[in-house]
Amino acid sequence: MNTPDFAIKYNLDAALAKGIRQVGIGKHGSKPLSPELVEECLQELKSGTANELQKGVFFGALMMKGPTDAELKLESYIGKHAFTNPVFFLNKLCPDLPPQLFPIGVKLLNGHSLQVSEAHQLGDFLLNNESCESFKGMAVSILRVRYETNDEYEGLHEAVKSSYTPGFQRHVKTKLPIVQLAEPFDGVEHSYMITPLLAYFFQERNYNAVTALSRSSGPKYGLNSHDLYLYMGSWLLADNHELLEMNPTFGWVLDQKSLSPALDGWVERRRTSLKRPFFATLEKVLNPCGARILVTSVFHITYQMKMAELALMAGFDGVMVLKRGLEGSLAPATSKASGLLCAVRNSNGHLFFTRLEHDFPAFAQFRTETDDEIANPTAEINATLIRKYLHNGRTDYADFDNRINYAKALYMRGLDWIESQIGY
Structure with missing residues (x-):
């Protein structure tokens, strides 16, 4: 089903998509980006044409993998030393993030696990119609690459249950x-x-x-x-x-x-x-x-x-x-x-x-x-x-x-x- 029209609709041939395939695999499977792909991604980011969700997924996975020296060049898109400053990084990557999600975002970027209540709050945001696709992409990417804890699954599960239609709210x-x-x-x-x-x-x-x-x-x-x-x-x-x-x-x-x-x-x-x-x-x-x-x-x-x-x-x-x-x-x-x-x-x-x-x-x-x-x-x-x-x-x-x-x-x-x- 990977037809040209399908690939265009979902940005499957974009530079960031290629990058996600490399760095978004998981704890033990992610690979460093080649200097050529780093340059492609940087140009796509700077052009303003990058998909916001893919942007978040890409950077979330990159931060969990840990940037190589070659990948540090991507820091120029966000700002100098951004990769070592989660607060600055999040402000620049997700400027429209609701304030109540900010502590959760910083915690994720620092590699820390979420408590049940925090995961529930994150899940509620992921399932609502509020904007900030870059943060949604970043959050799910970080959880995927480092693997979710049972507490995180419990909170996310509670959020999904809250989204059930009325006919499925009661057994x-x-x-x-x-x-x-x-x-x-x-x-x-x-x-x-x-x-x-x-x-x-x-x-x-x-x-x-x-x-x-x-x-x-x-x-x-x-x-x-x-x-x-x-x-x-x-x-x-x-x-x-x-x-x-x-x-x-x-x-x-x-x-x-x-x-x-x-x-x-x-x-x-x-x-x-x-x-x-x-x-x-x-x-x-x-x-x-x-x-x-x-x-x-x-x-x-x-x-x-x-x-x-x-x-x-x-x-x-x-x-x-x-x-x-x-x-x-x-x-x-x-x-x-x-x-x-x-x-x-x-x-x-x-x-x-x-x-x-x-x-x-x-x-x-x-x-x-x-x-x-x-x-x-x-x-x-x-x-x-x-x-x-x-x-x-x-x-x-x-x-x-x-x-x-x-x-x-x-x-x-x-x-x-x-x-x-x-x-x-």
Whole structure:
């Protein structure tokens, strides 16, 4: 989807965009800018044509990485010694910043973590319509590069909850407990998704299933769960009271745009900022329907436990976090070390967990040498496969069938463990 028009709309070919790709990776992946790219960025900044959001993202990441000698040349855009004077730096980069956000900005630039209340205040600002895009970009970039603390996630989570539309502000008491499914909202480019069938399997186990999704904010713009569920004509939740109706075959669909237009507004910003900030993690653990169990996935294995912690913070009693799903999705890989982290909150409020690994004897029958790569997966073909499997228990595509059977065995075993721990 990276067409010329798309690249122009989101400034993807700008010098600052190139810079963000270098310095905005994270604690251990950011790279220094070449002298040539430093000069390009400086000229773009001085020309007055730089995108304000990208400007903030770029400088936030640069400050967290620490400027090299070559990158110190960029200081001339803001002022001499600005990189060592956070107060001066913030005044120059974000002149329209509301005064109450100034202490938070200085704290971020100094590399300090925010308290819960400060993170809540920052989250409220990020989700409102006030100006100062440069500060919004800088803040989310700093949090991303240095990694957010649990206190920061808690405060940001409270801010997002405050942005819910009225229909999702209060839970309803459903006859059956709710399982919520959520995978990265940017979907897949080389595989088929299996999420609707997973929802069906959980409903067979006497749960209501809700799948959280959104239009893609990137970096992938192929097929995602939003495309798939809409193509299948799925029921989009407008408010929690609809959960009291008879559940649809593949469960309900929770669209971020219906849940929080303010959060959905960040889809455009995230396309421009190129790097996915904390929203990409937090949006998967939002629990507006009062679900008891979260089924989610991570692309980076090191984030598996973090996702479990965040899920319990968000009010889930149990969580299953898949590692090494195809392209980070809920579809487990059959040729790699896929596995499931299952966690619950015990009576003391502590996290208690177990792991289900791919090399367990029960999963041996599903292992393969490779996972198929699909050239151009479409919602139409994906939906056809899902419906065929639902009606016949199989399709004509062996790789898809094997993956579904593996996923069912894996997730249902995880569910068995969670139920044994929380008394279902």
